[in-house]
Amino acid sequence: MTPNDNTPGRPRPVWLKPFLWLNDNLEKTVILIAYSGMAGIIFIEVIRRFLLNQQAAWSTSIPILLFLWLTWFGASLNVKNRSHLSLNELRMRMPYKAQFGCLILDALLWIGFGILVIYFSTQQVTLAYDNFAIVSGTNDVMQWWFYLATPLAWVLLLFRVLQNLYVDIQRFKRGESFQLQPAIMD
Numbered sequence: 001m002t003p004n005d006n007t008p009g010r011p012r013p014v015w016l017k018p019f020l021w022l023n024d025n026l027e028k029t030v031i032l033i034a035y036s037g038m039a040g041i042i043f044i045e046v047i048r049r050f051l052l053n054q055q056a057a058w059s060t061s062i063p064i065l066l067f068l069w070l071t072w073f074g075a076s077l078n079v080k081n082r083s084h085l086s087l088n089e090l091r092m093r094m095p096y097k098a099q100f101g102c103l104i105l106d107a108l109l110w111i112g113f114g115i116l117v118i119y120f121s122t123q124q125v126t127l128a129y130d131n132f133a134i135v136s137g138t139n140d141v142m143q144w145w146f147y148l149a150t151p152l153a154w155v156l157l158l159f160r161v162l163q164n165l166y167v168d169i170q171r172f173k174r175g176e177s178f179q180l181q182p183a184i185m186d
Contacts, residue, residue, distance in 0.1 A: 026156065027077035034069040037062075057137030065135065065146035072153030079110070080160040088180045099180070100172045107165040114158040121150035 012020065045059035078084040091099050127133075128144040135141040171178055 027073045027080065030073040030153075031070055031077065034066045034073070038066045038070065041066075058135060058141065059137070061136045061138075062141070065143070068146055069149040069153075072149050073156070076153050076157040076160055079157050079164070082164065082179060092180050096177075099178050100168065103165070103168045103178060107161050107168075110161040111158060114154050114161070117154045118151045118158075121147070121154070125151060 041059055041063050045055055049055045075084070091102055094102070125144050125147045128142070128147050133143040135143055135146070168178060
């Protein structure tokens with residue numbers, strides 16, 4: 001199964017539908033929830049600040065921490081859609097085998113960097129957890145809940161890299177052209 005493989009005519013087992021939905025919508029859902037939370041908190045607190053002369057102490061901390069969920073899952077979505085930063089104009093002018101080599105190199109670099117990010121961000125989550133780090137302005141909201149976004153999103157990002165690599169290898173075997181134009185509006 002490839003990313004976004006919605007081949008018509010192939011019946012899908014019922015148990016597979018939730019996984020296909022997650023494959024298509026996980027990042028978008030997390031981004032929507034994080035962005036709505038950030039925007040809602042900021043909107044309400046601006047009104048409270050100017051109309052009621054009040055402000056929740058955590059209203060500046062939580063939106064910043066929600067931004068972690070927004071950005072890292074957004075990065076995973078961009079990898080999935082191949083709309084991350086890359087040098088596609090140069091690649092499109094390369095010979096077919098060089099294009100494939102660049103795609104393999106991309107995957108290897110993503111995997112290497114991802115392993116480093118997951119390793120060190122997991123240490124940060126563990127440190128915040130072990131020290132009972134609390135979000136400033138709150139009594140019981142733990143910082144590690146927000147820091148967990150980084151290793152989780154990078155695991156998902158690496159899964160997207162592997163999905164794309166699988167698609168690229170299959171295209172190379174069939175001699176089909178590679179998807180080098182990003183799918184920005186998907």
